[in-house]
Amino acid sequence: MVPISYYIMLSAALFTLGVLGVLIRRNAIVVFMSVELMLNAANLALVAFALQRGGIDGQVLVFFVITVAAAEVAVGLALLVAIFRNKRTADVDEVNQLHG
Amino acid sequence: MTFELMMFLITAVVALTGGIGMVMFKNTVHSALFLLLNFFAISVLFLLLQSPFLFAIQLTVYAGAIMVLFLFVVMLLGAERIEDTTDKLAGQRWLALVLALILLIQSVAINLITGSNEPPMQELETLALLSDPATLGAELFTTYLLPFQITGIILLVGIVGVVVLNQRVRTAQDKGQIN
Amino acid sequence: MQFALTDVPRILPEILLLVLALLVLGSDVFERWANTDAARTEQHRASASLAALGLGMILIIALIQSGYVYRLPDDAPINFLTNIVRNLQNGGPASELATTPILGAFATDDLTMIGRLVVIAAAFLTVLLTYDARPTANPGEFYTLIIGSTLGMCLMAGSSELIMTFLAIELTSIPLYVLAGYFRNDRQSTEAGMKYFLFGAMSSGILLYGMSLTYGYAATAAVTQGSTGNNLTQFERIRELVAQAGEPTVLLTLGMLFLIAGIGYKVTVVPFHGWSPDVYQGAPTPITAFIATASKVASFILLFRLLTTTFPVLTGAADVIIPVEASTFTGWTSLLALLAFLTLIVGNLAALPQTNAKRLLAYSSIAHAGFLLMGLVAWSASLAMDREAGIASLLYYLVAYTVMNLGVFGVLYVVDQHTRSDEISVLNGLARRNLGLAVLFTIFVFSLAGIPPLSGFFAKFYVFMAAWQAGAEWLVIVGLITTIISLYYYLRLLRAVFIVPPDTDAPIPTPRWMATSLVLSALLVIVLGLFPNIILTIIDNVQAVAGR
Numbered sequence A: 001m002v003p004i005s006y007y008i009m010l011s012a013a014l015f016t017l018g019v020l021g022v023l024i025r026r027n028a029i030v031v032f033m034s035v036e037l038m039l040n041a042a043n044l045a046l047v048a049f050a051l052q053r054g055g056i057d058g059q060v061l062v063f064f065v066i067t068v069a070a071a072e073v074a075v076g077l078a079l080l081v082a083i084f085r086n087k088r089t090a091d092v093d094e095v096n097q098l099h100g
Numbered sequence B: 001m002t003f004e005l006m007m008f009l010i011t012a013v014v015a016l017t018g019g020i021g022m023v024m025f026k027n028t029v030h031s032a033l034f035l036l037l038n039f040f041a042i043s044v045l046f047l048l049l050q051s052p053f054l055f056a057i058q059l060t061v062y063a064g065a066i067m068v069l070f071l072f073v074v075m076l077l078g079a080e081r082i083e084d085t086t087d088k089l090a091g092q093r094w095l096a097l098v099l100a101l102i103l104l105i106q107s108v109a110i111n112l113i114t115g116s117n118e119p120p121m122q123e124l125e126t127l128a129l130l131s132d133p134a135t136l137g138a139e140l141f142t143t144y145l146l147p148f149q150i151t152g153i154i155l156l157v158g159i160v161g162v163v164v165l166n167q168r169v170r171t172a173q174d175k176g177q178i179n
Numbered sequence C: 001m002q003f004a005l006t007d008v009p010r011i012l013p014e015i016l017l018l019v020l021a022l023l024v025l026g027s028d029v030f031e032r033w034a035n036t037d038a039a040r041t042e043q044h045r046a047s048a049s050l051a052a053l054g055l056g057m058i059l060i061i062a063l064i065q066s067g068y069v070y071r072l073p074d075d076a077p078i079n080f081l082t083n084i085v086r087n088l089q090n091g092g093p094a095s096e097l098a099t100t101p102i103l104g105a106f107a108t109d110d111l112t113m114i115g116r117l118v119v120i121a122a123a124f125l126t127v128l129l130t131y132d133a134r135p136t137a138n139p140g141e142f143y144t145l146i147i148g149s150t151l152g153m154c155l156m157a158g159s160s161e162l163i164m165t166f167l168a169i170e171l172t173s174i175p176l177y178v179l180a181g182y183f184r185n186d187r188q189s190t191e192a193g194m195k196y197f198l199f200g201a202m203s204s205g206i207l208l209y210g211m212s213l214t215y216g217y218a219a220t221a222a223v224t225q226g227s228t229g230n231n232l233t234q235f236e237r238i239r240e241l242v243a244q245a246g247e248p249t250v251l252l253t254l255g256m257l258f259l260i261a262g263i264g265y266k267v268t269v270v271p272f273h274g275w276s277p278d279v280y281q282g283a284p285t286p287i288t289a290f291i292a293t294a295s296k297v298a299s300f301i302l303l304f305r306l307l308t309t310t311f312p313v314l315t316g317a318a319d320v321i322i323p324v325e326a327s328t329f330t331g332w333t334s335l336l337a338l339l340a341f342l343t344l345i346v347g348n349l350a351a352l353p354q355t356n357a358k359r360l361l362a363y364s365s366i367a368h369a370g371f372l373l374m375g376l377v378a379w380s381a382s383l384a385m386d387r388e389a390g391i392a393s394l395l396y397y398l399v400a401y402t403v404m405n406l407g408v409f410g411v412l413y414v415v416d417q418h419t420r421s422d423e424i425s426v427l428n429g430l431a432r433r434n435l436g437l438a439v440l441f442t443i444f445v446f447s448l449a450g451i452p453p454l455s456g457f458f459a460k461f462y463v464f465m466a467a468w469q470a471g472a473e474w475l476v477i478v479g480l481i482t483t484i485i486s487l488y489y490y491l492r493l494l495r496a497v498f499i500v501p502p503d504t505d506a507p508i509p510t511p512r513w514m515a516t517s518l519v520l521s522a523l524l525v526i527v528l529g530l531f532p533n534i535i536l537t538i539i540d541n542v543q544a545v546a547g548r
Helices: A004-024 A028-053 A057-087 B003-024 B028-048 B052-077 B090-116 B124-130 B133-141 B145-166 B172-176 C009-030 C037-066 C080-090 C110-131 C139-158 C162-180 C187-225 C235-245 C250-266 C276-282 C285-310 C332-351 C357-380 C384-419 C435-449 C455-469 C473-498 C512-530 C533-545
Strands: none
Touching: A004 A028, A004 B003, A004 B028, A004 B090, A004 C187, A028 A057, A028 B003, A028 B028, A028 B052, A028 B124, A028 C187, A057 B052, A057 B133, A057 B145, A057 C162, A057 C187, B003 B028, B028 B052, B052 B133, B133 B145, B145 C009, B145 C139, B145 C162, C009 C037, C009 C080, C009 C110, C009 C139, C037 C080, C037 C110, C037 C139, C110 C139, C110 C285, C110 C384, C110 C512, C110 C533, C139 C162, C139 C285, C162 C187, C162 C285, C187 C235, C187 C250, C187 C276, C235 C285, C250 C285, C250 C332, C276 C285, C276 C357, C285 C357, C285 C384, C332 C357, C332 C473, C357 C384, C357 C455, C357 C473, C384 C435, C384 C455, C384 C512, C384 C533, C435 C455, C435 C473, C435 C512, C455 C473, C455 C512, C512 C533
């Protein structure tokens, strides 16, 4: 058996990559993909913990996360298309009418 | 080294490659494809973790539906062009690296803590029960009935939102709406 | 555990909200195809009035159910009417059913009920504000999204389980992303929607990781303790496991930190506030009001329930000025005290140079989140009485904060409808152009600044008192200083209204229902300020239930 802590390590590394992507990439689509990576990292940890405990609640949470992620992606990409129609860019730095 | 550990190591390397590739590659299409690789790897990990049902929906929903949507929008918008590399937020990059370092240290810390007193593995029949999709389904419709209903509402609201945002403008007058 | 038929009246307000959302969505079918301006206005008003009526009725039903205004005596005569009331109140917070959450996932105690009432009332006032506005595209969908988000907020206020928490937050946020970007031909609005979406999605990622770590801790503890059952995501269950395990581990602490960070985004606490000025400025004004008030109320109630129920071992102390060393950093109250300190300073100082009224109010709303955090910090007190004062002050502050912010954004919306701008300069000479509106604006701004006898003053006073009792004297002093700083920018708004001459003397009309919404908010601001006991007696009910 592979120790659960290996999975947790991998999940932490993937989560770190996701955060890194959110912080250093400027393209809204890539930022968004990085968020998906973060969600996946959390899912991996949840399933691993669920196996360790022999309970199914972790898997149920993952099931819900995948469902909701689909809805979220659809809304996010719709917003992106709407903004692109106005401005023809997907770069978060160029989306700056509201200066920060 | 057991077969399972070898499988895990290979998949983990693939998952990490996918993650790193997604963050590093400048072309959005390449990023999306690397993310797809990562999703595949994670679905294999789900299989190793005795969750065949999650393996299936990870493949169909994430790798299938969500990634196709991503690629579709990238192509539609022509957003795959090489990103502007001039650094507008040098400070943020530093912050990101520091944060990443902290997170990595944390991951090692967790490993040391959970690894040192890892509880014994579950018995075989528990595992068999755990990996049976029927168990998951039964839970969904009893204990998690309320959350299950709510996902339905979320999907409905999501559909309404997407339709509203991208519906064809009916008349020219519509442009002068509100605010 | 199974869903029982007796659980239906307990979630009746949520069920009714869902029914209303579907009704409003479907009602468009019966409308004429809106090709002319008149038809479009008619369509908009039909949807708005249906939504407002429905929300008003649900508010009344929830109020009856709560039993705060009228509690049916046990010996009341049995007839049709009393039967309805009794059945409703049996699902209310006072019945013995309310002690256990539905399926362990949704608590129907007083905390939920108060959250529900505030959130539904906020939605009602927001809808009233939009009634007389220029028509939106697809009004039916617009109001459906508002009601859907309200439903999510009610669920947030009551969720006592991790899965439910995640879903409730998403149900709240997804409609709000769309609503913030609703005017898709307006660049500012779509940008606001996009920014809100990116930050919101990231915060749910962080929240979920926090959940996975917390669940991981509970799973490890459950295996070592030999406990079984699929309920490790329930707050109560995690608390029991933590209590039995003795010392909390790094895993649990990290989980808590991620959870606080994830919810911290929603309540705009520094350093997670970056999105809010942009989103508040760019989103349509009534939506800004709704995001600034209702979603914050729900998030604060959720934060309170999560922290006090799940992490009592990690409460800590807030008596250190700035916890630099790890040893003084004993738990979530220390962390929240630090965040409150940062929030107060950054929020108030950043508001000073703003020239856009909505942006200024966004920073003011960040600063108010700092004051609200002080109510949570009071949970570090050793005496139960002081802790209860903390939660009472937090809830009172939330109610006061909601009405005054709805009011002040409402006034901006009225002016914005006429002038199509939300710079501070458009408020110039408002007193000459519409005296009534100027007076209402003054009431709201004075209340925000904390001037007696308005509710904003009493809210601040009560929060300061609770935090002082809990030993966070340093934080109270920071709060007082920043309150004085905040007077400067609030008075700048009033200077524009009363002293600076306007470009034109043309009066600004206030449509009927907008005025109704504003007057209702103003009345609440004044009455709650003069007679805080009206609501404090209701809030007192919470103390027996909350987080023990």
